[in-house]
Amino acid sequence: MTTVSRQWVLKARPTGMVGPEHFELREETLPEPGDGELLVRTLLLSLDPANRAWMAPTPTYKAPVMPGDVMHGFALGEVVRSNAAGFAPGDLVDGMIGWRNHAVVPAADMVRRDRRHRPEHLMGVLGVTGLTAYFGLLDIGQPKSGETVLVSAAAGAVGSIVGQIAKLKGCRVVGTAGGSEKCAWLTREMGFDAAVDYKAGNVRRALREACPDGVDVYFDNAGGEVLNVALFLMNTRGRIVCCGNVSQYNAETIAPGPAAVPGLLVVKRLRMEGFIVLDYEDRRAEAEAVLAGWLADGSLKSAEDIVEGLDQAPAALAGLFAGRNRGKLLIRVA
Amino acid sequence: MTTVSRQWVLKARPTGMVGPEHFELREETLPEPGDGELLVRTLLLSLDPANRAWMAPTPTYKAPVMPGDVMHGFALGEVVRSNAAGFAPGDLVDGMIGWRNHAVVPAADMVRRDRRHRPEHLMGVLGVTGLTAYFGLLDIGQPKSGETVLVSAAAGAVGSIVGQIAKLKGCRVVGTAGGSEKCAWLTREMGFDAAVDYKAGNVRRALREACPDGVDVYFDNAGGEVLNVALFLMNTRGRIVCCGNVSQYNAETIAPGPAAVPGLLVVKRLRMEGFIVLDYEDRRAEAEAVLAGWLADGSLKSAEDIVEGLDQAPAALAGLFAGRNRGKLLIRVA
Numbered sequence: 001m002t003t004v005s006r007q008w009v010l011k012a013r014p015t016g017m018v019g020p021e022h023f024e025l026r027e028e029t030l031p032e033p034g035d036g037e038l039l040v041r042t043l044l045l046s047l048d049p050a051n052r053a054w055m056a057p058t059p060t061y062k063a064p065v066m067p068g069d070v071m072h073g074f075a076l077g078e079v080v081r082s083n084a085a086g087f088a089p090g091d092l093v094d095g096m097i098g099w100r101n102h103a104v105v106p107a108a109d110m111v112r113r114d115r116r117h118r119p120e121h122l123m124g125v126l127g128v129t130g131l132t133a134y135f136g137l138l139d140i141g142q143p144k145s146g147e148t149v150l151v152s153a154a155a156g157a158v159g160s161i162v163g164q165i166a167k168l169k170g171c172r173v174v175g176t177a178g179g180s181e182k183c184a185w186l187t188r189e190m191g192f193d194a195a196v197d198y199k200a201g202n203v204r205r206a207l208r209e210a211c212p213d214g215v216d217v218y219f220d221n222a223g224g225e226v227l228n229v230a231l232f233l234m235n236t237r238g239r240i241v242c243c244g245n246v247s248q249y250n251a252e253t254i255a256p257g258p259a260a261v262p263g264l265l266v267v268k269r270l271r272m273e274g275f276i277v278l279d280y281e282d283r284r285a286e287a288e289a290v291l292a293g294w295l296a297d298g299s300l301k302s303a304e305d306i307v308e309g310l311d312q313a314p315a316a317l318a319g320l321f322a323g324r325n326r327g328k329l330l331i332r333v334a
Numbered sequence: 335m336t337t338v339s340r341q342w343v344l345k346a347r348p349t350g351m352v353g354p355e356h357f358e359l360r361e362e363t364l365p366e367p368g369d370g371e372l373l374v375r376t377l378l379l380s381l382d383p384a385n386r387a388w389m390a391p392t393p394t395y396k397a398p399v400m401p402g403d404v405m406h407g408f409a410l411g412e413v414v415r416s417n418a419a420g421f422a423p424g425d426l427v428d429g430m431i432g433w434r435n436h437a438v439v440p441a442a443d444m445v446r447r448d449r450r451h452r453p454e455h456l457m458g459v460l461g462v463t464g465l466t467a468y469f470g471l472l473d474i475g476q477p478k479s480g481e482t483v484l485v486s487a488a489a490g491a492v493g494s495i496v497g498q499i500a501k502l503k504g505c506r507v508v509g510t511a512g513g514s515e516k517c518a519w520l521t522r523e524m525g526f527d528a529a530v531d532y533k534a535g536n537v538r539r540a541l542r543e544a545c546p547d548g549v550d551v552y553f554d555n556a557g558g559e560v561l562n563v564a565l566f567l568m569n570t571r572g573r574i575v576c577c578g579n580v581s582q583y584n585a586e587t588i589a590p591g592p593a594a595v596p597g598l599l600v601v602k603r604l605r606m607e608g609f610i611v612l613d614y615e616d617r618r619a620e621a622e623a624v625l626a627g628w629l630a631d632g633s634l635k636s637a638e639d640i641v642e643g644l645d646q647a648p649a650a651l652a653g654l655f656a657g658r659n660r661g662k663l664l665i666r667v668a
Contacts, residue, residue: 060601223596242599256590262557265576265608267394272606274599 003030003039003080007070007100008313010055017250017321018052020314023071023099033083033104040077040093040110042101044123045310045331047317048074048157049221052249061276071099071313075333076113076123087112092119094127099313101333111284117292124328125161125291125302132243132277133161134287138169139280140241140273141217145170150207150215150230152198152222153246155182157328160190160303162219167191168299171217174210176203176226178323185326190301198222204229214238222247224255231260234270242274250321303327337364337373337414341404341434342647344389351584351655352386354648357405357433367417367438374411374427374444376435378457379644379665381651382408382491383555386583395610405433405647409667410447410457421446426453428461433647435667445618451626458662459495459629459636460622466577466611467495468621472503473614474575474607475551479504484541484549484564486532486556487580489516491662494524494637496553501525502633505551508544510537510560512657519660524635532556538563548572556581558589565594568604576608584655637661 004027011024033039054065054072065072075097079089084107087093093110097103113122124130136158143149149166153159154175163186166173174194175186183195194210196203207229214235220227224247230240248255264270280287294300305325307316310333320329338361345358367373388399388406399406409431413423418441421427427444431437447456458464470492477483483500487493488509497520500507508528509520517529528544530537541563548569554561558581564574582589598604614621628634639659641650644667654663 220596227596240596242596244600245597248597254593257592257595259588259591261591261595262554262561262574262576262606262608263579263582265606266578266610267608269608269610269613271608272596272599274596274601274603274605276600276603279603 003102004028005030005100005102006310007098008310010065010067010069010071012067013055013057014052014250016252017318018055019318022055023314025311030102030104033081036084036107037104038079038084038087038093038107038110039081039102039104040097041080042075042077042097042103042310042333044076044119045097045099045313045333046074046123046128047313047320047329047331048129049153049244049246049249049320051317052321053245061278072096073099073313074128076119076127077103077110082107092122094122099310101310120304120306120328120330121295121302123330124157124304125295125300126288128277129157129328130161130291131280131284131287133158133165134291135277135280135283136241136243136275137162137165137217137219140275141219141239143169143171143217146172147216148172148174148211148213149217149219150174150176150211150233151219152176152226152230153244154186154192154195155326156221156246158243159219159221160186160327161300163190163192164300166217168294172213174207174215176207176222182323182326190303198226204232207233217241219243224248228258228260231258231264231270234264234268236268238268238270240270240272242272246321305329307331309333337436338362339364339434339436340644341432342644344399344401344403344405346401347389347391348386348584350586351652352389353652356389357648359645364436364438367415370418370441371438372413372418372421372427372441372444373415373436373438374431375414376409376411376431376437376644376667378410378453379431379433379647379667380408380457380462381647381654381663381665382463383487383578383580383583383654385651386655387579395612406430407433407647408462410453410461411437411444416441426456428456433644435644454638454640454662454664455629455636457664458491458638459625459634462611463491463662464495464625465614465618465621467492467499468625469611469614469617470575470577470609471496471499471551471553474609475553475573477503477505477551480506481550482506482508482545482547483551483553484508484510484545484567485553486510486560486564487578488520488526488529489660490555492577493553493555494520494661495634497524497526498634500551502628506547508541508549510541510556516657516660524637532560538566541567551575553577558582562592562594565592565598565604568598568602571603572605574604574606576606580655638664640664640666642666
């Protein structure tokens with residue numbers, strides 16, 4: 001029984017803003033899964049700012065996507081046929097399945113997921129997104145009750161969870177987002193103490209007013225101007241969690257770095273630290289249990305933005321950088 | 335018995351390179367030490383890159399020097415008259431005595447030092463300089479045997495000690511310095527494995543060749559170009575110890591920050607952390623004992639550059655930024 005996979009292939013590397021013109025939809029007849037392999041059917045495809053960084057010619061923490069490759073993407077799938085011990089049809093798995101509705105993948109690259117959770121949660125609060133927020137904020141940021149936590153791209157998938165966890169830890173939480181609507185959503189729905197619209201101008205003044213006691217932890221998803229300003233607002237021994245650099249992923253030229261580095265790091269004894277959630281794989285169960293508990297008792301809200309159909313993936317990715325989504329952006333593939 | 339103090343006063347704030355024209359020598363008749371105060375005679379005055387940072391109008395980790403103030407400086411002094419319990423004439427003390435040959439200071443601001451050590455060592459390897467190297471490298475940098483440690487301003491007071499400690503910990507040690515003579519001194523006298531002359535051009539290529547296995551710990555005294563390049567050479571989970579920014583202290587305009595921040599911090603999971611040695615006051619005895627042991631058994635060399643006479647202080651500070659000294663720059667005042 002042959003399976004035909006519909007898949008988005010990278011046609012040309014974007015040099016600036018990514019858009020549908022950089023992708024091409026193709027069909028491929030898949031081979032039978034070989035030894036240790038699985039045939040999976042994609043259920044939900046995760047779209048993340050990092051996807052754009054993977055399209056740059058220079059390697060990041062993984063090999064870059066090459067023109068002609070199926071676009072890389074993290075996804076939730078269901079096992080259709082298994083040729084690997086310990087996996088059976090109907091099992092839920094996640095991993096780097098890519099932008100396609102079916103794939104043959106090595107079972108060793110997949111993580112089995114618990115069917116008792118909603119698929120949207122498995123890809124969001126209980127998936128890589130939630131783990132990124134959890135380990136980045138708590139392990140790297142180490143917020144203490146009463147401290148001020150600033151989060152950029154706060155209306156995004158990771159940012160909206162970071163803010164909520166920081167509130168659960170007793171912090172004052174301030175977010176930045178693009179547009180007054182998202183800012184209102186952060187304070188009204190997501191429990192942020194204040195939100196600053198970085199598109200409204202005078203970010204420095206607005207952030208200073210929103211953080212009257214300075215900033216102790218800055219969870220940086222954005223880089224760029226917000227990072228620049230945050231460095232000046234940091235309190236002595238503050239921590240900057242370097243999670244992403246979304247303001248720069250589509251830039252055609254390399255922006256200068258923040259002028260306060262390294263001078264202010266010394267004067268204020270600041271720590272800036274980058275991390276990749278994949279490094280925390282061995283502590284996944286611990287974080288998942290805590291996050292699932294918060295979700296179950298209502299102290300953590302899951303915000304999802306679900307787009308129907310694999311065909312929409314390129315446009316939805318462009319929309320992510322245009323600031324169109326709130327919370328976790330997912331493509332429902334099946 | 336009145337004491338007249340000769341002292342260097344900041345005449346005008348430098349906007350670019352600091353020089354003798356920014357200082358003025360004055361005499362002041364000192365009052366008798368009041369309750370809790372000491373009259374001290376300055377023996378050795380420490381000249382450090384940070385002195386220039388203190389002259390900027392913006393506060394650092396301490397209040398800036400104001401025009402009309404006696405220039406701030408760390409120094410070793412001998413108690414002449416004491417009006418404070420626990421201090422007696424002849425005691426050695428160090429602290430922020432300033433650029434003057436006599437001073438009345440609060441005893442609470444002074445630290446008593448052990449007369450059994452050479453005064454030059456008390457101001458260098460066994461003083462703030464040695465403690466900066468020790469805590470910065472070991473606490474913040476956490477080098478492991480076999481790792482590569484890169485140090486900028488390696489022929490300077492802190493850098494030359496950092497390199498030696500890193501060697502004692504089993505690391506491959508590479509330094510940057512200005513000029514081939516200093517570089518030769520680092521490898522021949524100070525035990526560095528390699529040294530790169532940052533004035534010779536193509537620093538990126540020279541550092542890449544000197545660090546074939548990349549860099550695990552970068553001890554940054556310099557900022558600027560060496561920091562830029564180091565970020566690209568860092569290995570995954572590398573640590574950058576932000577100790578100083580000497581390339582920028584005399585700059586008339588604020589230079590852009592390193593373009594690799596924050597992008598490469600994320601991708602390589604780097605940690606950049608600033609520190610001020612004053613924060614380690616409670617662990618001073620621990621470090622001093624270790625450093626004194628290394629000095630006594632010959633595994634640590636003290637490099638000093640001693641200039642005779644308080645009159646020479648302004649010219650010697652300018653010389654420090656012109657790269658004229660090797661090791662610890664001290665003014666012998668008495």
